Amino acid sequence: MDFDGLSARAASAADWSASVAARAPEPMTVARVGLGAMVFAAGVHKLLDPLSWSAYVVPWLAPLLVVSPVTFMLANGVLEVGFGAAIVADRYTALASAVAAVSLSATCLYLAVVFVAEGGLFGDVLARDIGLAGLAWAVLVESLRRPTRTP
DSSP states (O other), X not given: OOHHHXXXXXXXXXXXXXXXXXXXXXXXXXXXHHHHHHHHHHHHHHHHOHHHHGXXXXXXXXXXXXXXXXXXXXXXXXXXXXXXXXXXXXXXXXXXXXXXXXXXXXXXXXXXXXXXXXXXXXHHHHHHHHHXXXXXXXXXXXXXXXXXXXX
C-alpha cells in the first residue's frame, strides 16, 4: 500500500478545502440566510397549504385558539414570509430573528408537551425545531453584537 501517496492526497485535499473555506461567506451569514430562507419557505407553504399545517394543532388546543387552525396558519404564514424576508435581506435582523427565536422556542415547548401527552406525537418535528430554535437564537445574538446600523 502506498502510504506516501495517500498522505500527499490527504494534504492536497486539506489544502483545497482550506482554500474553499477561505473564499466562503462568513458562517453567521450562512446561518442568517439559512434561517431566513427556512422561515420564509415555511410561511409560503403555510399560505399555499394551511390545511396540512393545521394538523399540528391537536384537538385539545384548537378550542383555545381565537380563530380556526387554518386561519391561524394563514396568519402565521403572512408573518413568517415577512420576518423570513427581513432576515435574508439583513434588515431589522435583531427584531426578526428575535421573533423567530421566541416563536421556535414556544413551538418546541408546545411540541414537547404534545410529545409527552400524546405518546410521542410530532417527535421528529420537535427534534428538528430544537435545532432551528438554537440557530435562531445564535442569529439573534450575533445581530445584537454587530454595531448599530440603519436598516
